Each structure stands twice: as structure tokens, then as C-alpha cells.
Amino acid sequence: xxxxxxxxxxxxxxxxxxxxxxxxxxxxxxxxxxxxxxxxxxxxxxxxxxxxxxxxxxxxxxxxxxxxxxxxxxxxxxxxxxxxxxxxxxxxxxxxxxxxxxxxxxxxxxxxxxxxxxxxxxxxxxxxxxxxxxxxxxxxxxxxxxxxxxxxxxxxxxxxxxxxxxxxxxxxxxxxxxxxxxxxxxxxxxxxxxxxxxxxxxxxxxxxxxxxxxxxxxxxxxxx
Numbered sequence: 357x358x359x360x361x362x363x364x365x366x367x368x369x370x371x372x373x374x375x376x377x378x379x380x381x382x383x384x385x386x387x388x389x390x391x392x393x394x395x396x397x398x399x400x401x402x403x404x405x406x407x408x409x410x411x412x413x414x415x416x417x418x419x420x421x422x423x424x425x426x427x428x429x430x431x432x433x434x435x436x437x438x439x440x441x442x443x444x445x446x447x448x449x450x451x452x453x454x455x456x457x458x459x460x461x462x463x464x465x466x467x468x469x470x471x472x473x474x475x476x477x478x479x480x481x482x483x484x485x486x487x488x489x490x491x492x493x494x495x496x497x498x499x500x501x502x503x504x505x506x507x508x509x510x511x512x513x514x515x516x517x518x519x520x521x522x523x524x525x526x527x528x529x530x531x532x533x534x535x536x537x538x539x540x541x542x543x544x545x546x547x548x549x550x551x552x553x554x555x556x557x558x559x560x561x562x563x564x565x566x567x568x569x570x571x572x573x574x575x576x577x578x579x580x
Contacts, residue, residue: 357437357577358410359386362403362429364420364444365393365511366477366487366503371419375562378570384577391425393506396513403429413437415577418444419562420536421511424453427518439523440576442569443530443559446520446544453511456544462537475505486535488560499563525550526576528561528569535559551579 359379361372369388379386389406391399403425407414412435418426423444430436445453457463468482478486483503484496491499527545531538531554545552553572557565 357384358412358414358435359384359573359577360403360406360410360414360416361386361388362416362418362422362426363388363391364418364422365506368502368504370502371560371562374566375569375573378566379573382570382574384574386573391422393504393510395507396425396428396510396515399425399510400428404433407433407435411435415440415573417442417573417576420444420559421453424511424515427520428515430519430523431517433519436519437523438576438579439520439525440573441525441527441545441548441550442561442572443528443533443536443541443557445536446525446527446548447515447518448547449517450514452514455512456540457511457536459543460537460540462534462539464534471508472505474508476508477503477505487558488563489532489534489558490564491560495563499560520548520550524579526572526579527552528572529554530557530559530561532556533559551576 369390372388389403414436416426417440419442423441464486468479480500483500527550529541
């Protein structure tokens with residue numbers, strides 16, 4: 357089964373590299389999409405272009421904001437047979453990532469997001485605290501230094517009928533998450549009817565716990 361990986365805000369496809377290395381060691385040959393983070397529709401289109409390059413069947417996986425993108429991109433994509441969410445947003449029809457992010461307290465993003473010229477990023481001094489608390493300070497600094505600026509308003513786009521209504525879904529809950537509260541993750545997973553796995557991780561297990569993320573995706577492939 358093919359695996360296509362979709363990143364979140366303030367990042368790019370290389371955020372999946374530690375997971376990709378683990379998946380390749382398991383015999384998979386995953387591909388990461390690259391999002392422009394300018395408009396939601398453009399990001400959906402980018403994932404669909406990536407999906408067109410793999411024969412399938414495909415497990416389409418999204419981290420964080422990428423969860424909203426995969427729910428839209430998989431609709432009508434015949435080669436996608438299952439979805440996987442890693443600490444990811446899973447809006448229902450008419451909802452947006454921005455709306456969901458305000459549903460529960462606990463996220464440090466509002467406190468540490470920086471706005472500049474119509475774009476946002478996470479305050480570099482607080483990147484580890486917000487996104488990847490388990491990383492040593494030097495590695496967190498590296499992650500902070502390669503952030504991709506995100507267009508303001510990108511997360512306000514309301515989604516259409518999400519593909520998780522029609523496809524088997526799997527959700528990895530990160531119980532030490534300080535960006536997307538675990539209570540919100542569990543609520544989204546429950547209404548999706550997803551198969552749920554929980555790990556004691558910050559918001560970025562793709563960076564801090566790649567082996568466990570790879571094992572989660574491998575299991576999702578087997579259960580798709």
C-alpha cells in the first residue's frame with residue numbers, strides 16, 4: 357500500500373523525513389506532498405497532484421493542519437482507500453481549522469504566534485515549547501529556523517464534505533500536545549469513528565517520535 361504524507365503549518369514536506377526513513381526500513385516507499393501554505397484550495401490541489409503520481413491503493417496521512425487538507429483532497433480520489441491523522445485537525449463540513457482551534461483552551465499557539473506582513477510563524481524562541489517539547493534545545497532551534505511562513509487566513513477556510521465520512525480512518529492522539537489540545541483530538545477522532553492510538557508526545561511526533569508514528573502508519577496500512 358502506498359503512503360502519501362501531508363505536513364502542517366509553518367513546515368514543509370521535509371518535516372516527515374524521520375518518519376519516511378522509518379517507513380522505508382519497514383518496506384514502504386512513502387511520498388510527502390509540498391504545500392504552499394498560501395490558500396487552502398491550493399494546498400488541496402497540491403496533494404491531489406501528488407496523489408496522481410502514485411498508483412495506490414493509498415493511505416493518505418496528515419499532520420496538524422494537514423488533516424483538514426487530506427479530508428478535502430481525498431474526496432473523489434479513487435486511489436485513496438484510508439486516511440490517517442497525526443495530531444491533526446479533522447473539520448466536519450462547514451468547519452475550519454481556525455474554528456476548531458478555538459473550541460478548547462490549552463493551545464500555546466495564540467500566545468507565541470508572530471504576524472509579519474500578512475504571514476505568521478511561531479516565535480523562534482518558543483518553537484520547542486509549542487511544537488516539539490521533547491527536542492533538545494539545539495534541535496528545537498533548528499526546527500524553528502526552517503519554519504515556512506503561513507498566509508494569514510489560510511486556516512479560516514471552511515471545508516466541504518470530508519472524505520472521512522466514507523473512508524476508514526485512523527487517529528494518533530498526542531497526549532502532551534500544547535498546540536492542539538488532546539481533548540479536541542479525541543473529540544474529532546470519536547466523531548470520525550476512527551481507530552485511535554495514543555502516545556505521550558508533543559504536537560510534533562513526526563520529529564520527536566518517528567518510529568512510533570511509522571508504526572502507527574504501518575498498522576493503518578494493514579488495517580485499511
